[in-house]
Amino acid sequence: MISKLKSKSIQKEYDKLIAKQSLKKHKTTKVKKIAILLDNEALVNVVLANLANNFPLKKEDITVLVYREYSKKDELSPQFFTNKDLGFNASLKSDNLKNFVKNEYDLFINYTKTSNLLTNMVTLLSQADFKAGFAEIDDRLYDIVVSDVNFNEAVLNQELKKYLTILNKI
Numbered sequence: 001m002i003s004k005l006k007s008k009s010i011q012k013e014y015d016k017l018i019a020k021q022s023l024k025k026h027k028t029t030k031v032k033k034i035a036i037l038l039d040n041e042a043l044v045n046v047v048l049a050n051l052a053n054n055f056p057l058k059k060e061d062i063t064v065l066v067y068r069e070y071s072k073k074d075e076l077s078p079q080f081f082t083n084k085d086l087g088f089n090a091s092l093k094s095d096n097l098k099n100f101v102k103n104e105y106d107l108f109i110n111y112t113k114t115s116n117l118l119t120n121m122v123t124l125l126s127q128a129d130f131k132a133g134f135a136e137i138d139d140r141l142y143d144i145v146v147s148d149v150n151f152n153e154a155v156l157n158q159e160l161k162k163y164l165t166i167l168n169k170i
Contacts (some may be wrong), residue, residue, distance in 0.1 A: 013090040024028045035105040038066045039112040054157045113151040
């Protein structure tokens with residue numbers, strides 16, 4: 001019962017914020033800091049290696065956050081967030097999630113493969129200058145949308161590199 005109410009309150013807040021979202025003016029600076037959102041912790045090293053090949057960045061310039069279902073057995077880690085980290089009306093409960101959302105990144109990449117209200121909310125709340133992700137999730141969240149039926153991270157990175165080069169961001 002509580003989780004359904006919580007989910008409805010987050011959905012209501014999400015709909016309200018996505019409707020209010022306006023076109024923003026992007027900075028003209030090069031990409032120096034990247035935020036990554038994943039829904040599979042096994043992909044962290046693969047994505048980091050692929051990004052290192054495509055973008056001239058150090059690992060220290062990349063922040064990774066992984067969504068996973070809450071389990072009492074899992075240890076707390078600043079790299080993960082769960083459904084317990086978002087409260088009613090999409091209030092952020094954990095300091096780690098608050099910091100991730102409020103930090104200003106030059107590029108935010110959402111690699112999630114399925115539409116998830118919580119990961120979409122984190123993407124929407126993020127203060128990143130450019131946001132990119134797969135087209136099948138929610139196009140309204142992103143500045144750069146890549147359509148790939150297989151949700152291949154390498155394809156997303158290649159397309160991002162191409163468009164960011166055109167925009168003189170890398």
